Amino acid sequence: MKQLSIIRLTDEETFFVGAGTNDGIKKNQFIEVLNPRRSYKNLAQIVEVYDKYAMCKKLGKKKIFFGDTVRLRPYRD
Numbered sequence: 001m002k003q004l005s006i007i008r009l010t011d012e013e014t015f016f017v018g019a020g021t022n023d024g025i026k027k028n029q030f031i032e033v034l035n036p037r038r039s040y041k042n043l044a045q046i047v048e049v050y051d052k053y054a055m056c057k058k059l060g061k062k063k064i065f066f067g068d069t070v071r072l073r074p075y076r077d
Helices: none
Strands: 003-009 014-017 030-035 040-049 054-058 069-072
Touching: none
Parallel strands: none
Antiparallel strands: 003 014, 003 069, 014 054, 030 040, 030 069, 040 054
């Protein structure tokens, strides 16, 4: 799994990661957001993909912070 990071938070549920179509990310792909300081992870889904970044929507209940680690889950059709 490739590791990414959050580059911008827009609100409580929407954020951007620093990878896009150039990195093989696809729309509706699931990701895990890991917070090492608080030992929890959130599930999120990619809602829009651009060349160098992707917009994601949080599905979990925990808060997401700038700099949290993001892991891609394998894409399934």
